[in-house]
Amino acid sequence: MAVFYDNPALLNCWFALATEFEVRNGPIGRTLLGRKLVLFEDSAGEVQVADDRCPHREAPLSTGRMEGGLLVCPYHGWSFGEGGKCVHIPSADPSMPIPRNGHLTRYRAQVRYGLVWVCLGDDPGMLPEISQDADAAFRRINNPVEHWRASAVRMTDNFLDIAHFPWVHTGTFGSRQRTQVGRINLESLDDGFHGYRYDVEAENPAGAQIVSGQHSDTVFRQMTTGFVLPFTVRSTITYETGLHHVILLLSAPMDDVNSYFTFVVWRNDDFRISAEEAIAFDRQIGAEDKVMLEQIPGVLPLEPRGVASTQSDKASTAWRLQFTRMLGLGGSDERASEAGEIG
Ligand code: FES
Numbered sequence: 001m002a003v004f005y006d007n008p009a010l011l012n013c014w015f016a017l018a019t020e021f022e023v024r025n026g027p028i029g030r031t032l033l034g035r036k037l038v039l040f041e042d043s044a045g046e047v048q049v050a051d052d053r054c055p056h057r058e059a060p061l062s063t064g065r066m067e068g069g070l071l072v073c074p075y076h077g078w079s080f081g082e083g084g085k086c087v088h089i090p091s092a093d094p095s096m097p098i099p100r101n102g103h104l105t106r107y108r109a110q111v112r113y114g115l116v117w118v119c120l121g122d123d124p125g126m127l128p129e130i131s132q133d134a135d136a137a138f139r140r141i142n143n144p145v146e147h148w149r150a151s152a153v154r155m156t157d158n159f160l161d162i163a164h165f166p167w168v169h170t171g172t173f174g175s176r177q178r179t180q181v182g183r184i185n186l187e188s189l190d191d192g193f194h195g196y197r198y199d200v201e202a203e204n205p206a207g208a209q210i211v212s213g214q215h216s217d218t219v220f221r222q223m224t225t226g227f228v229l230p231f232t233v234r235s236t237i238t239y240e241t242g243l244h245h246v247i248l249l250l251s252a253p254m255d256d257v258n259s260y261f262t263f264v265v266w267r268n269d270d271f272r273i274s275a276e277e278a279i280a281f282d283r284q285i286g287a288e289d290k291v292m293l294e295q296i297p298g299v300l301p302l303e304p305r306g307v308a309s310t311q312s313d314k315a316s317t318a319w320r321l322q323f324t325r326m327l328g329l330g331g332s333d334e335r336a337s338e339a340g341e342i343g
């Protein structure tokens with residue numbers, strides 16, 4: 001039985017499913033909230049998202065091809081263009097009308113931050129706001145979208161958690177020496193994120209030196225980590241040099257235990273390193289999280305006290321409370337007191 005992915009509250013959320021680049025070279029198939037979708041760019045350059053099911057005999061259109069801006073079904077060659085309209089049926093007399101139910105069932109889609117965002121519902125909410133995207137001092141760097149065999153609930157919890165750094169990120173910036181997490185005070189951060197600020201002295205190995213622009217063994221970072229519902233986490237890093245490095249971590253549920261993951265970076269650097277170099281270290285960090293999370297089966301329990309928490313879990317506990325409220329699963333006093341108990 002599904003735990004969360006079939007909850008109607010998620011239908012009106014936007015989820016990043018692919019990069020603009022991937023869709024331009026489509027068609028591509030994606031699964032969102034259990035629904036199979038095809039994504040393609042029509043001849044007008046508009047991204048179209050539809051059920052991955054040909055209206056004729058239900059072949060998956062994502063296995064078709066693009067020809068002259070039309071999506072061509074691999075089974076009998078029906079072709080679909082702007083607005084998902086069927087415009088050509090090779091077997092039919094061209095003077096015959098297209099059947100009324102021969103067009104695609106489409107969903108809302110938009111391109112932002114280099115990503116294609118999809119909403120399955122009729123009443124879409126807001127996309128996360130990243131004000132650095134409109135700031136000419138910052139460049140944006142995108143990553144491919146990956147499939148993680150992990151629950152989006154566990155991923156969001158993980159991205160809000162800094163206590164795992166010295167344990168999971170030993171190959172990158174974590175340090176065995178600094179395991180204790182200082183007191184977490186939750187607050188409203190900029191751009192509508194809710195989270196906390198903290199300072200860390202992070203390991204600065206060769207890979208990190210490229211990113212930080214500093215060559216000491218450790219670097220001082222002022223950081224924030226925060227979330228917006230349902231599964232968006234943002235980490236910001238400010239180095240003593242004034243370099244800002246903003247990471248948007250995006251999880252989209254295919255179902256309860258499979259998700260898409262991508263991250264986007266904004267940096268106000270001097271462009272001395274390539275985009276690839278600027279995100280190589282973050283990619284390694286993400287790969288460390290993936291290894292850990294893919295070993296944990298199922299969904300992180302949403303019910304009160306389903307897992308034990310401590311003060312360092314304060315942000316993820318607050319997120320879990322808001323998320324379960326959003327799903328209409330309570331957010332009871334008991335939950336609130338659980339959040340309160342850990343300080
Ligand atoms: S199933 Fe697509 S054209 Fe027949």
Ligand SMILES: [Fe+2]
Nearest residue numbers: 158164168289
């Ligand atoms: Fe991590």
